[in-house]
Amino acid sequence: MKFPPKYIVGAIVIALGAFAPLIINAYELSLLGRFLALSILAMGIMLTWGEAGILSLGQGVFFGLGGYALAMHLKLEGLNLANGDMPDFMVWSGVSTLPAFWYPFANPYFSLACVVIVPGGFAAAFSWLVFRRRVGGVYFALITQALALAFSTLLISQQSYTGGFNGLTDFSTLFGYDITTNGAAQVIYCITFVLVVVTYFALRWLLTSRYGVMLRATRDGENRVRFLGHNPLPYKVVAFGIAGALAGIGGALFTLHSGVVSPALVGVVPSIEMVVWVAVGGRNILWGAIAGTLLVNFAKDQISSAFPSLWLYGLGALFILAVSFLPAGIAGLFRPGSGEERVMRRILSRRKLSTAE
Amino acid sequence: MNAIPAPILMMEDVTVDFDGFKALTSVNLALTPGDLRILIGPNGAGKSTLCDTIIGRVRPTSGKITFKDEVITALPEQEIVRRGICRKFQTPGVLPTLTVMENLLVSARKNRSWWRSFTTKTPADETAHAEEILAKIGLQDRRDIIAADLAHGEKQWLEIGMVVATDADLLLLDEPTAGMGPQDTQRTAQLILSLLGRHAVLVIDHDMSFVEALNGYVTVLHQGQILKEGTVAEIRADAQVTAVYLGRSDDDDIAEA
Numbered sequence: 001m002k003f004p005p006k007y008i009v010g011a012i013v014i015a016l017g018a019f020a021p022l023i024i025n026a027y028e029l030s031l032l033g034r035f036l037a038l039s040i041l042a043m044g045i046m047l048t049w050g051e052a053g054i055l056s057l058g059q060g061v062f063f064g065l066g067g068y069a070l071a072m073h074l075k076l077e078g079l080n081l082a083n084g085d086m087p088d089f090m091v092w093s094g095v096s097t098l099p100a101f102w103y104p105f106a107n108p109y110f111s112l113a114c115v116v117i118v119p120g121g122f123a124a125a126f127s128w129l130v131f132r133r134r135v136g137g138v139y140f141a142l143i144t145q146a147l148a149l150a151f152s153t154l155l156i157s158q159q160s161y162t163g164g165f166n167g168l169t170d171f172s173t174l175f176g177y178d179i180t181t182n183g184a185a186q187v188i189y190c191i192t193f194v195l196v197v198v199t200y201f202a203l204r205w206l207l208t209s210r211y212g213v214m215l216r217a218t219r220d221g222e223n224r225v226r227f228l229g230h231n232p233l234p235y236k237v238v239a240f241g242i243a244g245a246l247a248g249i250g251g252a253l254f255t256l257h258s259g260v261v262s263p264a265l266v267g268v269v270p271s272i273e274m275v276v277w278v279a280v281g282g283r284n285i286l287w288g289a290i291a292g293t294l295l296v297n298f299a300k301d302q303i304s305s306a307f308p309s310l311w312l313y314g315l316g317a318l319f320i321l322a323v324s325f326l327p328a329g330i331a332g333l334f335r336p337g338s339g340e341e342r343v344m345r346r347i348l349s350r351r352k353l354s355t356a357e
Numbered sequence: 358m359n360a361i362p363a364p365i366l367m368m369e370d371v372t373v374d375f376d377g378f379k380a381l382t383s384v385n386l387a388l389t390p391g392d393l394r395i396l397i398g399p400n401g402a403g404k405s406t407l408c409d410t411i412i413g414r415v416r417p418t419s420g421k422i423t424f425k426d427e428v429i430t431a432l433p434e435q436e437i438v439r440r441g442i443c444r445k446f447q448t449p450g451v452l453p454t455l456t457v458m459e460n461l462l463v464s465a466r467k468n469r470s471w472w473r474s475f476t477t478k479t480p481a482d483e484t485a486h487a488e489e490i491l492a493k494i495g496l497q498d499r500r501d502i503i504a505a506d507l508a509h510g511e512k513q514w515l516e517i518g519m520v521v522a523t524d525a526d527l528l529l530l531d532e533p534t535a536g537m538g539p540q541d542t543q544r545t546a547q548l549i550l551s552l553l554g555r556h557a558v559l560v561i562d563h564d565m566s567f568v569e570a571l572n573g574y575v576t577v578l579h580q581g582q583i584l585k586e587g588t589v590a591e592i593r594a595d596a597q598v599t600a601v602y603l604g605r606s607d608d609d610d611i612a613e614a
Contacts, residue, residue, distance in 0.1 A: 210466075210474040213455065217463045220452035227412060227446075228464050228523055229438030234471035 123244020167262025
């Protein structure tokens with residue numbers, strides 16, 4: 001039996017990812033884990049932006065909702081609530097009793113459910129309200145950007161409930177296990193990796209299903225689809241809801257890896273960065289979203305530690321380059337028949353010709 | 358058998374007023390099931406608005422539209438389609454990144470509930486129906502090509518195929534031959550004639566050779582009002598029609614000369 005090369009490459013990548021804790025050091029593993037958590041969110045952007053044609057500049061909001069939902073539990077675990085114990089930052093802010101909405105988060109299962117349900121449900125409800133009015137395109141992007149701004153402002157202003165500008169940090173245990181050790185980091189990495197793989201295959205299936213075809217049909221011609229007797233609204237809302245839930249999962253995992261969630265991670269600029277990862281990687285190809293996220297974030301890590309002031313320019317340049325020369329992203333170079341692949345082949349054959357001369 | 362079958366679509370006194378501009382004024386139109394109707398008229402006569410009004414894209418200011426004995430004037434667009442009216446748009450409205458077959462399958466879906474789409478299986482009868490239409494529009498060899506890569510005429514045929522695939526009882530074809538050469542135009546006429554009987558068809562066009570090839574009952578629209586109805590020969594012979602419509606191009610020629 002013969003396997004096409006892409007399956008072999010895929011198997012090697014999955015094996016490398018699975019054995020990464022044995023190959024790379026703890027610092028690199030923590031970076032890789034964080035970026036893989038972000039790539040779950042990026043796959044959601046691929047679904048909404050690439051496949052549904054809905055550009056959201058507010059994915060940070062859903063990322064933050066997931067991150068905060070878990071962080072609230074992490075702040076409460078180990079505290080004796082009956083005794084009147086409170087998270088440290090509340091004590092510093094002079095809060096006298098734990099706010100009522102914090103109480104349920106003492107239950108880890110409630111928190112974990114919220115990681116998925118709150119951002120997913122909020123994204124679905126929000127997009128339903130907007131798309132029902134047939135608002136789309138750039139207007140939708142602007143509304144989501146405003147949402148990101150409002151959300152980060154709200155988090156900063158409600159210091160006594162949210163930890164304000166510093167966010168929530170200084171976690172110790174989850175389900176009674178210490179999450180600050182190297183061993184815990186490896187376990188968290190493995191959970192992240194498994195979720196990335198599961199998300200990848202689940203979305204792959206979804207995109208080949210009739211739903212995936214209908215979603216692309218809606219992107220291509222919403223009116224045509226409507227006048228073929230379909231209601232385009234639920235297809236878009238489901239896609240946006242799934243992307244919101246994936247952003248929430250990514251946010252929770254990122255919080256576990258980095259030990260902090262703060263407004264700086266959920267505002268306008270991070271939300272735009274998220275779109276850039278997917279633009280660079282390729283918004284119509286699922287693995288492109290993962291590759292773009294890893295590539296841009298590792299580049300950011302390297303560049304911003306060497307030249308801290310340079311990174312934002314680098315990010316801007318990267319975005320311009322991707323949009324003008326690689327509309328299908330890096331992944332587009334590998335897709336047979338795509339414009340990028342044709343250009344690439346032309347360049348390669350020209351070089352061969354010129355070396356022959 | 359009745360001599361005159363009950364009309365499938367009735368427009369009664371339909372007026373469309375765009376902020377003071379009357380796109381349609383008291384239009385009365387009755388279409389027979391399985392029959393052909395050709396709608397002609399100079400630019401801006403309100404032909405496309407008439408189509409838009411039937412499918413719910415534009416809502417009439419007054420008057421009512423009845424389809425199969427049901428008033429559809431206020432139904433949501435997709436509900437009007439589900440009752441059995443489907444429209445081809447003036448500029449080809451194919452779904453460019455989907456393959457030709459996918460375009461037809463999206464159109465041929467019988468159960469249009471979104472929650473029924475979480476499956477990779479296509480019902481066999483829908484596939485068979487789509488294949489049949491693929492053969493009818495003559496694009497079998499283009500089956501797995503994305504619609505964006507089709508030639509202009511092929512896109513027009515594909516969209517006609519999509520409209521037919523919905524199995525609607527009334528098809529509205531807005532300028533199906535726009536941008537086509539004479540050969541493709543004749544082919545399109547044959548295609549449309551082959552749809553009659555099963556579907557009632559309302560064709561909008563102003564290519565007279567195409568109208569003659571179809572040779573159906575003609576309604577002439579002028580400044581939002583129905584000017585004349587009759588056979589192609591009658592319309593050709595009508596002095597008033599010639600003056601406002603057929604004669605217009607002559608006037609333009611004179612003006613330009």
